Amino acid sequence: MAIRLDDRDPDFESRFSAFLTTKREVSDDVDQAVRAIIDDVRARGDAALVDFTRRFDRFEVTAAGLAITPDEVDAAVAAVPEETMDALKVARDRIESHHVRQRPADDRYTDALGVELGSKWTAVEAAGLYVPGGTASYPSSVLMNAVPAKVAGVDRVVMVVPTPDGKLNPLVLAAARLAGVDEIYRIGGAQAVAALAYGTETIRPVAKIVGPGNAYVAAAKRRVFGTVGIDMIAGPSEVLVIADKDNDPDWIAADLLAQAEHDTAAQSILMTDDAALADAVEAAVERQLARLPRGETAAASWRDYGAILLVSDLAGAMPLSDRIAPEHLELAVADPEVLLAKVRNAGAVFLGGHTPEVIGDYVGGSNHVLPTARSARFSSGLSVLDFMKRTSILKCSADALRVLGPSAIALAKAEGLDAHARSVAIRLNL
């Protein structure tokens, strides 16, 4: 049973604050173990990868066998049912079309003083994509990470995926093929992150590492940050559904459970101004839970982290939504645009009753790699920009330098940097 808060209750603010700061993850302190693994991969390269794979993934592999071959990918593609393959293609094409619009434009202009300024965007040369093994190994995530990299123009997209007991996941390999992934290695964990960051005899290093993973992967990404770029540290998934009275409780319940089935630490929240709808949704959740294959996971998530927020006025309650800063925000209301205009912190917004969040997970076209755990306050979903970087451009003529130079000299002197001042003054014969 989810908790229920009502913004008319006198203790609402303190309970809501406490709710916001509830931690949903046990943060294992795996940092020392991860450090040792990274050091070992840096020291011994492929040999360390072979050893860790034997130990953690329980199969024998040689350095020469670390790469998953095109033949293996062919076989995987052949094993995927046609209907699934077609759906993956729909997803791939839609993700590509949407992300092409995110390509940034270069800028170059001359200002009033005659100074030329500009920005030039270029793609990262090589990007690593971490794909988890086991139950969280999703082909849709392969598309969501690899397609934007390719749209950005990344030359080498390198995927790593652990294959516990040596078993390949055909769906993941088929998605990699469709997305244009260039190299695939059967490694995972902190050792795979280390290999991507520092390289081994077999694996050339990349400049950026993206993709979700467990606590070891997250700690390894945090540790190699600076040597390479990383994306967000992903936490458990979450949805906030804001619904007015005119909703089918079964639809809303289905959306809450779609989130809850991911993980016992996932979080589903309903915010409504209608107590009757809240009751009906709660009842529908219980009914649907009984029939779900992943019902146990979903039930635990709903019981431990689910919430119903009763508010007196939906538009007036949007600051609560911003404080939650949800990864996914459904606006199941008559006029979602009115609420959308008030949204500041959210990873992705789904408008109206016919846009379940699940569409965004697969085939909407927008990215499903989104900021979790309130990080939408300061970060965005994965995009083409994550695989590009901007070089700024400056060009002064002799005349422009004559105009600007004295201010630069004044500031350099004020900061006690005489060589700075000199590098301008010498050009002006000052």
Place this chain on the structure above:
Amino acid sequence: MAIRLDDRDPDFESRFSAFLTTKREVSDDVDQAVRAIIDDVRARGDAALVDFTRRFDRFEVTAAGLAITPDEVDAAVAAVPEETMDALKVARDRIESHHVRQRPADDRYTDALGVELGSKWTAVEAAGLYVPGGTASYPSSVLMNAVPAKVAGVDRVVMVVPTPDGKLNPLVLAAARLAGVDEIYRIGGAQAVAALAYGTETIRPVAKIVGPGNAYVAAAKRRVFGTVGIDMIAGPSEVLVIADKDNDPDWIAADLLAQAEHDTAAQSILMTDDAALADAVEAAVERQLARLPRGETAAASWRDYGAILLVSDLAGAMPLSDRIAPEHLELAVADPEVLLAKVRNAGAVFLGGHTPEVIGDYVGGSNHVLPTARSARFSSGLSVLDFMKRTSILKCSADALRVLGPSAIALAKAEGLDAHARSVAIRLNL
């Protein structure tokens, strides 16, 4: 004396590779100390800040006195010479004009299936700006960090700056005033980062922390990453000057020394196809060093990390520049545009003989917070985008959902996520 490499030497590749991986910083392992400081600030708030300030900055302050008051800022502004104040204003205005162009545009469109997609950009609500104390406390950096935040639309720009022995730096406070900084606190180190990330009784938390700092500050930023956003971990500054024979050796030497005077770990590199110019620059460096107030620092930097790369063909050697991925790249050649077109990895490029890098430090208008230590391979200089985040928008009509739904259901089932499939199917009566 800088090292000299020649791309016609048989051992060039191995020497260049070794040069690339030379570490310029001692990375003190301060992580345990930083962890304890952060925990203490989280537990005791202002009281911990007061204690750490007494211990590290050697002065007494009360919780009520942590904020630097508008009166103190008024007094600082009054103490700054008019010429310096005018130069700061020139810098502020030019930074603002350039950064306004970086504001991203929202996007909203309907695709062929009738699905509405979009992106909405919003500013981070509150940003923290770390300003170092002591010799690296630069008013220009205050402008470079705070102005883009304000241009982005950040509501609260909160500056922290340690004031060793209680002494304020008038220039830094004047720059903060000009940039529109909203709150200033006299704290520094890991304790200031913790206060910005988690808040105390006096200091409300922010969502993003930017700005350079020492090893403690860097470790603290790395540790709070995820709770808040952070910018890059800044390393020592560096410049690569690419020069053809038609250059005044004294100008080039002055530019190399402007970088070298920052820090003994700074790095200045000259790449040229003209051995005579290389010799002349080297002689000019020695001559100028003798006259520099910060000559000792610059000499150590040039001796330990300076380099001259002699290459047979400048355009052909641009891949070496990309491997260096310099923070600053000067193209002091007859036709810099030809080389610029080949640049992939660089923080900022300065074109032609009349654009010393120092112009970009102060009054060019572009940002001087740039990726160091080869991180231009995957990251960009500070920009307005660092203070904004993107929310993606998706809206399906009932018709569009009917078209897209089956693909989403197929993928959800392939991934074993039945509740996902159900949240779409229930709307289609499937």
